[in-house]
Amino acid sequence: MDYAGFLNYLHDQGTQPARGQRSLIRFIRPEAYQACLRELNKWKSLSEPLQQIRTSTLLHAFICPFTIKQVPDRYGKGIIIEKDVRIHMHAVAATGKENTPSIPWGVRHIHAPEVWSVSTGHQIRIGVIDTGADFSHPDLRHSMGRGINLLNRNLMPHDDNGHGTHIAGTIAAAGGSDGIIGVAPRAAILPVKAFDHNGSAYVSDIILGIDWCVRNQVDIINMSFGMRSKSKSLLNVVNKALQAGIVIVASAGNDTKSRSVDYPARYTQTISVGATDRNRRIASFSNRGAHVDIYAPGEKIYSAWLGGKHKEMNGTSMATSHVSGAIALLLAHRPGISPAEIKQLLRRSARPLAGAGKSLSRGGTAPAEVHALRLLRRGSK
CATH class of the missing domain: 3.30.70 (Alpha-Beta Plaits)
Known part of the structure; x- marks a missing residue:
């Protein structure tokens, strides 16, 4: 040539x-x-x-x-x-009054506090490909690694949208009496800023983010975003990350679809996450069905926000962060377990959903919700 x-x-x-x-x-x-x-x-x-x-x-x-x-x-x-092509976040602001719990309902709901005597996610590295993070937030100061800003490599990956900070908070917030605690409060968040202030990115930005995560040896990649069209290049790089032993957790999307989810969650190489409400039912906005691996709390999720604040958000984005945190708890307790084993353990330890009917999730299992305590117990056997 x-x-x-x-x-x-x-x-x-x-x-x-x-x-x-x-x-x-x-x-x-x-x-x-x-x-x-x-x-x-x-x-x-x-x-x-x-x-x-x-x-x-x-x-x-x-x-x-x-x-x-x-x-x-x-x-x-x-x-x-x-x-x-363009790719977008999977979250919207929740309506209703904000609450102020130190342990948000979703973190309690998946029984994460019952695991903390055994594992807090210590030293597990989670690449959050998102809008960046608020490094000065009191709940996140002890959870943040340097990360990277793919939109401007001369700058730190500071969040100018809020979505990435919210995701980071659910995964690994470690706030004091006035803050919140995430699912894995001693895990390390490495913010990969691929999305702009409008919550929009290109597939190429995601590819470069995954590339960076592989080179920097993260354990988990959280991808709370999606698109409806497939990309062979994105699939190719997701495969390479999986081959490197990285667990990839992706949100299913918020289009109320019963037979489809967004990419990259639709790829079998990822762990696809749908959203539930407080009653253990699939959230009204969540995509669902045979392409979803697991469900997790995603409605009125209270977490960190810009300027040291907190905010409630809805979305499969929020559900995905609960699953990433639960996997961090497992990996800290049982290092070296493979992504395929983790996916199997998630399914086997999950709690059946209320009113799920006869529909099946990916892998031929009934729709079920992540359960951190059962996950660790299964992972210890």
Whole structure:
């Protein structure tokens, strides 16, 4: 392949008046990616469009902030081009009066406090791919690692939306008398800021976030977001993270669908999470059905918010953070357990839902809710 000619083609595409859709370019052969990357590094300083290309070593891909049209045959045989589409958070603000419990109802509901004498999630590293986190929040100061800001690598991953802070709080808040306690209060949150202040990101940002999590050896990736279209590139990088031994927890979506969930939760490589209410029923907004692995509290979930505050939120996003916290408790108690074993233990230890009927979740099991105490007991056998 003529790598210099291919990069010149990319330069020309990047100088078009209407840039339009962002693009992912995946190299089929790793050695071709490495060769083209070396050439890119030589020519970057001479081309403004080439300077804007980001790369994923894990995926062997270039990420271009401009449209790549039909690639000439002399370049296109060894590459796969995919549109870089938008992806969104799975949460909305709850209506009604906020409460102020030190242990929120969802944390109690999954019986996490009964586990803390055995495990608090100590030293388990959780990559939260989200809007960042409020590093100064009193409930999170002792739970935060440095993380990364993929939108501006010169800045810390500070949260300018609130969603990421809420997720981090449910997983690992360790507040004092005026704060809250999360499911795994001694776990380490590594915020991966891939979403902007509007709660929006591109698939490429998620890919780069997973790439970073693999390189930084996290134990769990929390993905409280989704999209309706599939992405081969996203599936590819999720597979690579799973092969690295990382547990991937993803929210099912808030569209009240009974036979479908959003991607990446729909991939069998993830643990797909739906939401329940206080009565152990599937929340009205939650997607449900055969593509969901497990359910968890997701309605009126009280957690950390920007400016040292707290807020109630609804969503399968919130449910996912409960499951990530429960897995952290298990991993701290039983290090080295594989993602496949964890998924099986979640199902076997879960508590049946109220009024779930005859529908089945993924794996042919009845719809059930995560139960941290039973999970650890099963994991100890």
